[in-house]
Amino acid sequence: GAAAVVMPASLALVRQAYEDARARARAIALWTVGGSVAMAAGPVLGGLLTDVAGWRSVFLLNLPVGAVVLGLLVRVERSPRRPAALDAAGQLTAVLALAGLAFAVIEGGHLGWTAAPVLAAGALAVASGWAFYAAEARQARPMVPLGMLTDRRVAVPLAVGFAVNAAFYGGIFLLGLYYQQLRGMSGTEAGLMFVPMSAVVTASNLVSPRLAERIGRRQVIVVGQLVFAGAMAAMLPLAAHTPVWLVLVLLLPLSTGGALAVPAVTALLMDAVPAERAGTASGLLNALRQTGGALAVALFGSLLAGGDGGFSLPGMRIGLLAVAVVVLATAAVTRFLLPRD
Template sequence: MSAMPNHTVAPTRPSLVLIATSLGVLLAQIDTSVVNLALKSIAIDLHAGVSAMQWVIDAYNLVYASLLLTGGTLGDLYGRRRIFVTGIALFAMGTLICALAPSATVLILGRIVSGLGAAFALPMSLVLLTIAYPGREERAHALGIWASCNGLAFIIGPTLGGWLVDSIGWRSIFYLALPICMVAVALTYHAVKESADPRERHLDIPGQLLAIAGLGGLAFAAIEGGHWHWTSPLILAIGATALIALTLLVWVEARTEGPLLPLEFLRDPVFAAALAIAGLMTFGMYALLFLMPLYFQTVRGATPFEAGLALLPMSLSFVIVSQLVGYLTNAFGPRVVMTTGMACMAAGALVLGEIGPATSMMVIGIALFVVGVGLGLNTAPVNGVAVAAVPAVRAGTASGLLNTARMIGATFGVAILGAIFAAYAGQEAASGAGFLPGLRAALTVGGIGEMLGAALAFACIRRHSLEARGA
């Protein structure tokens, strides 16, 4: 595959580009919401414990987080449309492996392939959208629609996915994504013009290997530490190796021309804050999505479909607020909107941490609604702020870094908060004395993380942080 010449061609039909890129987001998020909902059924069928179910989520998250930066670089080098379509094709392949998986090991393998596809497709979707909508106000509205696909996925996934799990079985949820993949590929070839900017860009293989070793080692230690004991020589050795790898990553990147991790970007306080906020947002959110379906099905005796319906207040508020967030950021600026969004997510998580077996579903629904409002207020602006903070020619790298931070937060949210939960509830996550204390501990820590994100947004994001920077 040879690098493409330097060119960036604006598409003639931005609305179709918006649809195509939004389908990419829809694919990844439907996958996340449906798999979380089906975890209890998968665990029973494949005889898997909590740590295996954490890996079903985190194998995807980890590969996604580790390779997002490479996905952004490949798009700059070889064509953003090409890499976007390749990502969707890999995602479809991984989904098919999951649908046919005879064991938890094969299922986790399929999730790895799906994560690779998402790492290619997701950063390119944001870059293609940024190219299609160069103006600040029109881009803000387009990003709101793009972000609302996350909420739409949380409606389609729990309702349709829950019904499929109940009526056909958990394998059917993976087939759900395949027709969307085909539509996304066809529409992308029709609507999206190819673009690339390979100037001074190259693959940073040492940086990529160190990033995988560091992130993978820390995730492994967090997930398996409680199972194998935190003080076991293997866990300590893996954790130490991961920290060494991440230290070497910073050292190598500081001495590499065109690095995978451009350290000069991290010196910009707005960009660095956007990365931290994105990571803290998903740290608490993905743990909530992992644990709340278990609560509904294990403690309240709900079916997967009923658990999906119980999550709808969050999904609906996310979709509604995402449609309005472009107007809100134009009116008040991203600082106010993002601070409010993270505070809402913190408040909702802390309330959910206090629920019991007989807590009113109205109280739970209101808390989930508030979490969805926070997601809607934060998802699009944090993406827009990160991309706007760097020169336009490095948009692919900025998008990759932002999404990497988001998925690192998700990976360690499921790993660390899942481990806290399992320390109380046990590997089988049965409805015993430890379930609710585990839920409370995990969601409380997640809520504190969201509140820290609100403080960062207030301190570091500025009213005009969505204004794009020149080349």
């Protein structure tokens, strides 16, 4: 919950602080680097803490980080206030829709897709989604102005953000279980396998805005997605005897593709909205990215469950293929629907 508040607010502050589009793109790349470094460090620290002190200790990581951030915020200038009434109906229906969808996807693999609780959760998601649309259409100052979603400069980056996160976190989830359940690694060892990605992700995040200045952000997003999809397709032959060094090599283009696309997607979205809507756009992007990641993990978890409760290698391959197809589809959407910049 706290992260859901902090991430959009921090990106909105970046949008307000930089009026020049080029400077803003580079600032957004640095903002993305922070998340990338945390993403790379998370599996290592989480695996180490789980092995040493149990999984509950993982939740203590945020305490010192939060204390440092609060101390730094004292020096940040207060942002402009824009008082607005709380859109309670919009927030409630959005939460119900996402909760119903998440429950249906998570439990569908365990209870069966035709089980009564799963069908009920799916129906709740559909009904709440429709109620959300109706509530926002009636609101004078809605939480999510529907007009934003009809603008391709907004809708396409949101769709790409959802798909890239679903693909990335789904892929990391698949490979994490591959390392532990098929290769017999500990949590710490599996986390260390992702360390080489951190340098590649950081470098690619920083290269992204400079590359966009040369070929355009739309092209950067498309190239990143094609590299990402190619890396996933190359992983389809993975087996229990595949050399670990080869798996590590294949992770490098995967991390490069995603890390090139995300800063360009974020910068495009921030350029498409006025400063007063930056928080709303940032919140939408982060909500969809996290939803994509959560749904991918839940869906792939059901694919990986073997009939005897063990790891399913065919299930992993289906998941990798699904990731590649989704990313290729969003690359096509980006190429043909996003205006040239």
